[in-house]
Amino acid sequence: MARTSSISELLMIAIRKATVEDASPIATVHVVAWKETYRGIVPDEVLNNLSIQRRTEQWVNSLSDTTHAYHHAFVAEADGQVVGFANFGSPQEKDSGFDGELFAIYILHAAHKQGVGRMLVNAAVNGLREEGHTSMMVWVLKDNPARGFYERLGGVYLYEKPIEIGGEKLMEVAYGWRNLDKFPA
Numbered sequence: 001m002a003r004t005s006s007i008s009e010l011l012m013i014a015i016r017k018a019t020v021e022d023a024s025p026i027a028t029v030h031v032v033a034w035k036e037t038y039r040g041i042v043p044d045e046v047l048n049n050l051s052i053q054r055r056t057e058q059w060v061n062s063l064s065d066t067t068h069a070y071h072h073a074f075v076a077e078a079d080g081q082v083v084g085f086a087n088f089g090s091p092q093e094k095d096s097g098f099d100g101e102l103f104a105i106y107i108l109h110a111a112h113k114q115g116v117g118r119m120l121v122n123a124a125v126n127g128l129r130e131e132g133h134t135s136m137m138v139w140v141l142k143d144n145p146a147r148g149f150y151e152r153l154g155g156v157y158l159y160e161k162p163i164e165i166g167g168e169k170l171m172e173v174a175y176g177w178r179n180l181d182k183f184p185a
């Protein structure tokens, strides 16, 4: 029987800081991974209207501006091709009790479950530490199986809140790491 091979079985994974030249490949991963992850969770209309071009423009803005809230990002490359990214910085909610946030982590489905996510989170944690942060939180949709990934890395369930996406009310859950020196806990 034919065997499906995965990206990292064939290629070497490298993690590096993202630059503005990565805006287009990051946007592609962002849109493809949203469609792979959120079908059945987020309204179809939202997913069908995602635009790589619009995302690229947003990423050009944030990656080219060192003061932008979403400036700091790492990419995972497989043989020179971006297959995942993570970005991080100061939390959007100032009263969270955490001084760092993992804003997003998305990896193409073909590269899942081979350690790329752990490598990207480790890079983000080191990036947060370099910027003087001591703790980290992350928001994840309640129905997203990725919650298991954060729990595996020692994230502690904090609280949840409603979020409206495409006119539908969904729930988001926050996980936290209070001491990044002890990461992954």
Ligand SMILES: CC(C)(COP(=O)(O)OP(=O)(O)OC[C@H]1O[C@@H](n2cnc3c(N)ncnc32)[C@H](O)[C@@H]1OP(=O)(O)O)[C@@H](O)C(=O)NCCC(=O)NCCS
Pocket (backbone or CB within 6 Å): 033, 037, 104, 105, 106, 107, 108, 111, 112, 113, 114, 115, 116, 117, 118, 119, 139, 140, 141, 144, 145, 146, 147, 148, 149, 152, 153
């Ligand atoms: C969530 C995601 C980043 C995890 O990345 P990954 O490369 O697949 O994870 P890793 O291979 O590094 O896994 C690290 C550990 O977590 C475990 N793990 C990974 N995904 C898991 C899941 N969904 N549930 C439970 N455990 C999980 C792995 O088994 C591994 O455990 P081990 O230490 O015992 O080997 C990736 O699946 C992804 O991009 N998903 C789609 C996008 C998404 O949902 N992003 C989060 C938005 S908030």
